[in-house]
Amino acid sequence: MSKTGTIGDSVFRTILIIFAATILVIVAAMIAMMVQNSIPTIREFGFGFLTGSRWLPASDIYGALPFIYGTIVSSLIALILAVPLSLGIAIFLVEQAPARIARPIAFMVELLAAIPSVVYGLWGIFVLAPFIRVYLGPFLQNYFGFIPLFQGRLTGIGMLTGGIIMALMVTPIVTAVVRDVLEVVPTAQREAALALGATKWETTVIVLGNAASGIAGAVVLGLGRALGETMAVTMVIGNSPQISASLFEPAYTIASVLAANFAEATDKLYMSALIEMGLVLFLVTFIVNALAKLLVLRVAKRQTGH
């Protein structure tokens, strides 16, 4: 709307601009405070902080590599499990199920996203971890035990459990975005494919192809969520700063080392090391989210542009 010339307009608009600007101020202040508070470790270790693999707070040695490794591997496990599952659900909801069935199912998937992280963690400790220790772990070791990934001792707590819990939490988010993306693909494309004699699945493949960059966006968004997932992972991943080939071994992620240690970090250098890791996580998730947004926007633009 353009102004109508009264003073009220200017006052009203100024107030709204201040509210909107708050969001920019928050982001700017976040970056400024975190950079300022991580200066001690940036000075002390420089770039070596990110590549150092030893984490010994008692002797002031801080290397973030085990946490970066844990974050990336657990997120990859989550995506490998969550992406096919989410695609399946979204295809079912948009392409196959009649609205009468799709609506309640879509709502239930949304409820899965509404359950708090700490609750997933609790469930992970007392239901999922024992399940992996008693059933899934031995099964994987029996049939795939020759792969180093599945060797090692089985405690139920470790990288795999963290990845699976993350997958459950990421699934509703990826599903929601894929659903939105599929819904934007014009019905005419489906009708055209069906009219040419394509089967239901072949039509779906064509629709998926047209929505590809949006689906990529959904996956990247899921990656962003997985990288930053904190409480549930802290509770089931075992919290041990090691780099191990086995998925059954305990690990550590950036977010979980922050959750588990920040409150006790009284030493200046220790706190700085943790804040610098927070800064790294912040920047990475920021970039990942921006990328996801661009990818999803591209589909929306292309489909409505015609």
Add this chain to the structure above:
Amino acid sequence: MANDIAHNRRKFVSGVMTSLTAACATFVIAILVIILAYIAYRGFSAISWEFLTETPKPVGEGGGIGNAIVGSGIMTVLASLIGLPIGIGAGVYLAEFGDKWFGTTVRFFADTLIGVPSIIVGIFVYTLIVLPMTRQSGFAGSLSLAIIMIPIVARTTEEMIRLVPKSMREGALALGAPQWRVTWNIVLPAAASGIATGAMLAIARISGETAPLLFTALNSRFYNFYVDQPMSSLTVQIYNFATGPFEVEHQMAWAATLILVGLILIINIIVRMFTKKKY
């Protein structure tokens, strides 16, 4: 004949794949049901009046989560008082005037802020409030929750206001109403129920947050009504119970979870019932 075989094979593939997608949907719903059922099963037996009203006691002496419920309530209300006006204001700006570079920038940063892990918000508020004050406080916790709320509320408010038809604005403007009156007296009331739903969902979201409270509000063993003191919350209490070594604590974790999840599900279902007509 060859055609027939090819055709049957294509139909077979199609059938298999479509059943697989249905299986995916069934699987996640089964997971949801298993999680909820297990919470109800473990939680119900441990809930009592004593559990809901008393403060935590040393293991074996009973105790409850009364102070955590009160703490969560205070922090959620305070966070809403800070976060809702700012979020709604920003959303109104984005919808009504946000088509230029400034609006686009704010929208972009709001979207990326939504995706930033909540523990980062906790660290930010720790450096901003807790370090200068030299102690954790309910206020610091509330501020973290408010920061999480603001971009979510801003974006849902924007979406809801954009649904208000242009003709309503044009009608009011044509009658000589100044622009701010159009927004305040015409557009906002029309979008009010949508904005309220968005606010409710944001409140449900922050009431389940743990990470940003861990080192801002910390925890407290007592009833505390002063926001400049460390404050207990349901979620942090669940985390402490769950990671504790004793079975009694685990049982309390499940009971507290039942209350928390029950609350969040009720909000979600109410919102769903109100918005059913729209979608």
